Amino acid sequence: MQPVNPTFSPLYQQIKGLLLKSLQEGEWKPGELIPSETELAARYGVSQGTVRKAIDELAAENLVDRKQGRGTFVATHNEAKSEYRFLRLAADEEPGVKPKSTYLSVERVRASSQIAKLLDIKPSDAVFVVKRVMRFDGVPRIFDEIWLPASQYKGLTLERLQQWDSTLYGFLESSFNVRMLRAKEHIKAVSAQPEHSAILQVEVGTPLLLVERLSMTYADQPVELRRGWYLTDKFSYRNELY
Amino acid sequence: MQPVNPTFSPLYQQIKGLLLKSLQEGEWKPGELIPSETELAARYGVSQGTVRKAIDELAAENLVDRKQGRGTFVATHNEAKSEYRFLRLAADEEPGVKPKSTYLSVERVRASSQIAKLLDIKPSDAVFVVKRVMRFDGVPRIFDEIWLPASQYKGLTLERLQQWDSTLYGFLESSFNVRMLRAKEHIKAVSAQPEHSAILQVEVGTPLLLVERLSMTYADQPVELRRGWYLTDKFSYRNELY
DNA sequence: TAGTGGTCTAGACCACGTG
DNA sequence: ACGTGGTCTAGACCACTAT
Numbered sequence: 460m461q462p463v464n465p466t467f468s469p470l471y472q473q474i475k476g477l478l479l480k481s482l483q484e485g486e487w488k489p490g491e492l493i494p495s496e497t498e499l500a501a502r503y504g505v506s507q508g509t510v511r512k513a514i515d516e517l518a519a520e521n522l523v524d525r526k527q528g529r530g531t532f533v534a535t536h537n538e539a540k541s542e543y544r545f546l547r548l549a550a551d552e553e554p555g556v557k558p559k560s561t562y563l564s565v566e567r568v569r570a571s572s573q574i575a576k577l578l579d580i581k582p583s584d585a586v587f588v589v590k591r592v593m594r595f596d597g598v599p600r601i602f603d604e605i606w607l608p609a610s611q612y613k614g615l616t617l618e619r620l621q622q623w624d625s626t627l628y629g630f631l632e633s634s635f636n637v638r639m640l641r642a643k644e645h646i647k648a649v650s651a652q653p654e655h656s657a658i659l660q661v662e663v664g665t666p667l668l669l670v671e672r673l674s675m676t677y678a679d680q681p682v683e684l685r686r687g688w689y690l691t692d693k694f695s696y697r698n699e700l701y
Numbered sequence: 702m703q704p705v706n707p708t709f710s711p712l713y714q715q716i717k718g719l720l721l722k723s724l725q726e727g728e729w730k731p732g733e734l735i736p737s738e739t740e741l742a743a744r745y746g747v748s749q750g751t752v753r754k755a756i757d758e759l760a761a762e763n764l765v766d767r768k769q770g771r772g773t774f775v776a777t778h779n780e781a782k783s784e785y786r787f788l789r790l791a792a793d794e795e796p797g798v799k800p801k802s803t804y805l806s807v808e809r810v811r812a813s814s815q816i817a818k819l820l821d822i823k824p825s826d827a828v829f830v831v832k833r834v835m836r837f838d839g840v841p842r843i844f845d846e847i848w849l850p851a852s853q854y855k856g857l858t859l860e861r862l863q864q865w866d867s868t869l870y871g872f873l874e875s876s877f878n879v880r881m882l883r884a885k886e887h888i889k890a891v892s893a894q895p896e897h898s899a900i901l902q903v904e905v906g907t908p909l910l911l912v913e914r915l916s917m918t919y920a921d922q923p924v925e926l927r928r929g930w931y932l933t934d935k936f937s938y939r940n941e942l943y
Numbered sequence: 944t945a946g947t948g949g950t951c952t953a954g955a956c957c958a959c960g961t962g
Numbered sequence: 963a964c965g966t967g968g969t970c971t972a973g974a975c976c977a978c979t980a981t
Binding site: 520521544545547551640641642643644645646647648649650664666667668669671672689691692694695696697698699700701 | 762763786787789793882883884885886887888889890891892906908909910911913914931933934936937938939940941942943
C-alpha cells in the first residue's frame with residue numbers, strides 16, 4: 460500500500476513551525492513566559508500532548524526553557540543558565556573560572572569576498588569588525604575578531620560595547636534583537652602572529668587554537684562570524700561525543 | 702504541599718534502567734533486534750507509551766537505532782551509520798573523504814600514574830599502548846597514541862589489528878565486547894615534536910591539534926584513553942553548538 | 944489552592960518495510 | 963497482509979511553584 464500523502468508532515472512539526480514563527484516575530488520575547496500547553500492546544504486546535512511534543516523539540520534545541528510548576532520561557536542569553544553557553548574553553552585545573560571581556564575596537568568596513576560568502580551577504584555590504592580580548596583570572600587567553608553584518612546591528616559602537624557588562628550575545632539580543640541559536644565551529648592549530656603575540660602576551664610562533672565560528676539565528680540565517688585565537692597551555696577546548 | 706515521595710523516579714526511567722541492564726549484560730547483542738515496544742511493555746507490565754519514552758532516550762544517546770517498519774536495533778560501531786562517529790576531523794574542501802588507518806605498534810606496559818588516574822585503574826596495572834597513523838587520500842593527518850586497560854582486552858596484538866579492515870571501535874566491540882558509548886575530548890594546540898614530525902611528515906615545530914579523548918562504556922566506565930595529533934593545515938575539527 | 948509542566952494509560956490510526 | 967515504529971487523542975493523576 461502506498462502512503463496516502465507523500466508529503467506527510469506530523470502535526471507536532473507543523474505546530475513547532477507555528478511556535479517558531481511566533482518566537483521569530485517576537486510575539487513572546489526573550490525571558491518571557493509563553494502560553495501554557497493547554498492554552499496553546501486550544502489555540503491551535505490540537506491536543507495538549509501534540510503541543511507538548513512540539514515544545515519538547517524547542518526545549519532540546521535550547522530555544523525555550525521549561526520550568527516545572529512555573530511554565531515555559533523563551534530562552535535568552537541574558538540569564539545565568541546560558542551565559543557563555545557557546546564557550547568551550549576551560550581551565551585544566553579550575554574549570555569553573557569565568558572570563559572577562561575587554562573590547563579593543565569596532566570598525567565599519569566592506570566585507571571581503573570570503574567573509575561575505577560565509578555570512579551570506581554581498582561582498583560590497585558593510586560589516587562591523589569587533590576586536591576584543593578575554594581574560595581568565597586576569598590572564599589574556601582569547602583574542603577574538605568578530606564580523607557582524609552592519610544591516611542588522613545599526614548603531615553599534617565601541618562605547619556601547621564597553622558599557623555593557625555581560626556577554627556579547629546578551630548585548631546583541633537586548634540591543635539589536637538578534638538571538639544566536641546555534642553555531643558551527645571549525646578548529647585548527649596555528650602559530651601566533653605578531654598581532655596575537657602582543658595581545659596574548661606570548662612569543663610569535665606559539666601554537667594557538669584557531670576557532671572559526673559561524674552563528675545562526677532563526678531560519679539558519681548567519682548573523683555572526685568570528686575567529687578566536689585561544690591560548691591553550693593551561694586551558695583546553697572541551698567537547699563531548701555521543 | 703510536600704511531595705509524597707522525595708526519591709521520585711519516573712517509571713520510564715526505571716524501564717530505561719532495565720533496558721540498559723539487558724544491553725550491558727548482552728541479552729541483545731550489537732546489531733541485533735530488540736523486542737518490540739508492545740512486547741517490552743507486556744514484559745515490564747507498563748504501557749507501550751512508557752516503554753517508548755525509555756527507548757526514546759536510549760535512541761537519543763545512540764545506544765539503539767530505531768527503524769520505522771523494522772524495529773529497534775542495538776547500535777554497533779560495525780555499521781556504516783556509526784563508522785567514524787567520533788571522528789570530527791574533516792577536509793576543508795572535500796569533507797566527505799574517509800581515512801585509512803595503519804597500525805604501527807602495540808606494547809604492553811604499566812600505566813603511568815597520570816594515565817591510570819584517567820582510566821580509573823591502579824598505576825601498577827598493565828595497559829596496551831597502540832600507535833597508529835590515519836591517512837586521508839594517502840596523506841598522513843593523524844597520529845594516535847591509544848591506551849587500553851589490558852584487563853579488558855586480553856590477547857590484543859599488532860597482528861590482529863593489522864588484519865582488521867574496519868574501525869578500531871568496531872574491532873574492540875567484536876573482539877572484546879567493549880562498546881564505546883560516549884567520550885570527552887580536551888583539545889589544545891601544540892608544536893610538532895620529532896616523533897610527530899617523522900610520522901606526519903612535517904617540520905618540527907609545526908602547529909598541531911592535540912586531542913585527548915577519554916571514552917566510556919556502560920555505567921560511564923572509562924575503557925580507552927587516546928592522544929591524537931592532528932595536522933590541520935587543510936583539515937579542521939568540526940563542532941556544532943546549541 | 945490553583946495552575947503549570949511531567950507522567951502514565953488505553954486505544955485508534957498512520958507510515959514504512961517485509962514477505 | 964502483517965508487524966513495527968510513529969502520531970494523535972482524551973483523560974487521570976503527580977510533582978513543583980507561586981499565591
